Amino acid sequence: MRSFARSTPTRQIRATPPHLGAVAAALALAAAAPVLVVAGGLQPSGAQAASAAQAASGTQDVQALYTEALARERALRREMDLAPQMRAQPPGEASTALLARIRETVGRYESLMRRFPRSGYSDNALWQAAVLAADAFWQFGDTRDRTEALRLFDLLRAQYPTSSRMAQIEGHVMRLNGADGRTPGSTLKTIRREALPDALRITLELEREAMFHEERLDAPPRVFIDLRNTQPVEALKDATVPFPDDVVRQARIGRQADNRTRVVFDLDGAGRYSVYSLYNPYRIVIDFERAAVTDAKTAAATSETKDTRSVGPPAGAPGAKPVVTEAAPPPSPAAANSRGGFSLSRQLGLRISRVVIDPGHGGHDPGARVRGLNEAELVLDVALRLEKLLLKEPGVEVVLTRRTNGYVPLEERTAIANRAGADLFLSIHVNASASAGIRGFETYFLNFAPNPEAEALAARENAGSAKTMASLPDIVKAITLNNKLDESRDFAAMLQASMYERLRKVDRSARNLGVKQAPFMVLIGATMPSALAEISFVTNQEDAALLRSQAYRQHIAEALFAGIVKYQQTLKSSAAPVLRSGF
Numbered sequence: 325m326r327s328f329a330r331s332t333p334t335r336q337i338r339a340t341p342p343h344l345g346a347v348a349a350a351l352a353l354a355a356a357a358p359v360l361v362v363a364g365g366l367q368p369s370g371a372q373a374a375s376a377a378q379a380a381s382g383t384q385d386v387q388a389l390y391t392e393a394l395a396r397e398r399a400l401r402r403e404m405d406l407a408p409q410m411r412a413q414p415p416g417e418a419s420t421a422l423l424a425r426i427r428e429t430v431g432r433y434e435s436l437m438r439r440f441p442r443s444g445y446s447d448n449a450l451w452q453a454a455v456l457a458a459d460a461f462w463q464f465g466d467t468r469d470r471t472e473a474l475r476l477f478d479l480l481r482a483q484y485p486t487s488s489r490m491a492q493i494e495g496h497v498m499r500l501n502g503a504d505g506r507t508p509g510s511t512l513k514t515i516r517r518e519a520l521p522d523a524l525r526i527t528l529e530l531e532r533e534a535m536f537h538e539e540r541l542d543a544p545p546r547v548f549i550d551l552r553n554t555q556p557v558e559a560l561k562d563a564t565v566p567f568p569d570d571v572v573r574q575a576r577i578g579r580q581a582d583n584r585t586r587v588v589f590d591l592d593g594a595g596r597y598s599v600y601s602l603y604n605p606y607r608i609v610i611d612f613e614r615a616a617v618t619d620a621k622t623a624a625a626t627s628e629t630k631d632t633r634s635v636g637p638p639a640g641a642p643g644a645k646p647v648v649t650e651a652a653p654p655p656s657p658a659a660a661n662s663r664g665g666f667s668l669s670r671q672l673g674l675r676i677s678r679v680v681i682d683p684g685h686g687g688h689d690p691g692a693r694v695r696g697l698n699e700a701e702l703v704l705d706v707a708l709r710l711e712k713l714l715l716k717e718p719g720v721e722v723v724l725t726r727r728t729n730g731y732v733p734l735e736e737r738t739a740i741a742n743r744a745g746a747d748l749f750l751s752i753h754v755n756a757s758a759s760a761g762i763r764g765f766e767t768y769f770l771n772f773a774p775n776p777e778a779e780a781l782a783a784r785e786n787a788g789s790a791k792t793m794a795s796l797p798d799i800v801k802a803i804t805l806n807n808k809l810d811e812s813r814d815f816a817a818m819l820q821a822s823m824y825e826r827l828r829k830v831d832r833s834a835r836n837l838g839v840k841q842a843p844f845m846v847l848i849g850a851t852m853p854s855a856l857a858e859i860s861f862v863t864n865q866e867d868a869a870l871l872r873s874q875a876y877r878q879h880i881a882e883a884l885f886a887g888i889v890k891y892q893q894t895l896k897s898s899a900a901p902v903l904r905s906g907f
Contacts, residue, residue, distance in 0.1 A: 687731025692756035709881035749854035763864035764835030819887035
């Protein structure tokens, strides 16, 4: 959801105009100062007048320095968002230069705080520095930035205990403490290749979750993934795995310093690519898009539906765990949807196995903001909580379109879901309104907007789209021919009902704004049932107060989980064994 105010790069600064505070301070000093009788009337003494002028000048200085640092950070975050697409630089050189400038900006923020410790900008500057250092760690994996971020968060707590940022520190610190490097290392077990109709999918299967960094380079074209604290199995050490007749020619596995494993993919005509994680077991999936099928060999490759190559210990190798299979439960009779019909999904008896969660906004697009709250951060927190709930269910896989404060284009979010073969797609947002009195939650499915309110909301949410007017006919066609319309409507209705049922237990004045339809760009092109949930109005005082609470955000995640469970259970007349609600 986009804010109605002029945006700043990552956080909104204090609402009180600082120059007014300086003027007030100067006037207060003047009022308290000794006075002299001169020809023009009563005047403050020269020393006191000079002091007041100096205070006003100091506030102007800190404002200028803070504004300059914000501008630097805005430019750096644009580069951080584009880091995987950096071109024509040797591996590591681009990242090293960018990281050095990030650290310089972190230092500028801290210097500002130490020079003007009592300024209203100082806690904001310290917060910006800490979050920027943390984001640098999550993107580049250097533990020095993690240590720096933790130090700055601790300093913020100690120096400004009444700052509005206090409620947001805990989540950052918990994540950073969970990545302290003392967790067991992982092992790269296998590399699998799967040809899809419009992409080549390569899957790296690991023993357990590992931090990783990916980057794309040219001359020659390649993508590499650095796996932190990871070693390959013997069969993959310093190996080269050929992938003939496709957009990735080969994969090269090498061992780096600091117990890192680097996997390099040499490209041949690959377009865009996306990287995401799956669990149980932990895998890193890389989808390389094809521009088009150009010859018979590639066409033959795209007709494959199973893995065509797998490198790693065979199933019967010593130490390999046996594969246990269970008998499939007897089929359940299909249940009709809310309109009494049977969609193709119901006719085929399909169930829910892979869910894609899309936390809205991110990176240089923070979404809706008020003092101390940021939509991009709020929805990421809810998405991570929802993921934890879903991963407790047997047979369920979860894909997040982003896990950090990075920017993902609107069109790419649905493309990730399509390439992942998702069964459900849920985009999570926080609402905003020019009227501070409007509050509540609502859920949307893809269709044309039926009223001015839905039109305005769609216009704001779609503002980040890269589509041009030339795309309009295709967009209209995609909406008109949406064969998941009824299923998406049902999915949205169950999400909305679950939010109302659960959130009113903790907020008796919770407002159910209902299920609506609008042409959200993030939902266009989805090949699975999809919905967009606006979980609260950040511009409303009551909603904003609730959103500051981790407990309330957990309630939202549980409500969304319950809605997914409810939708799954309607696909068959008896509850399918894949999802179950533990609440």
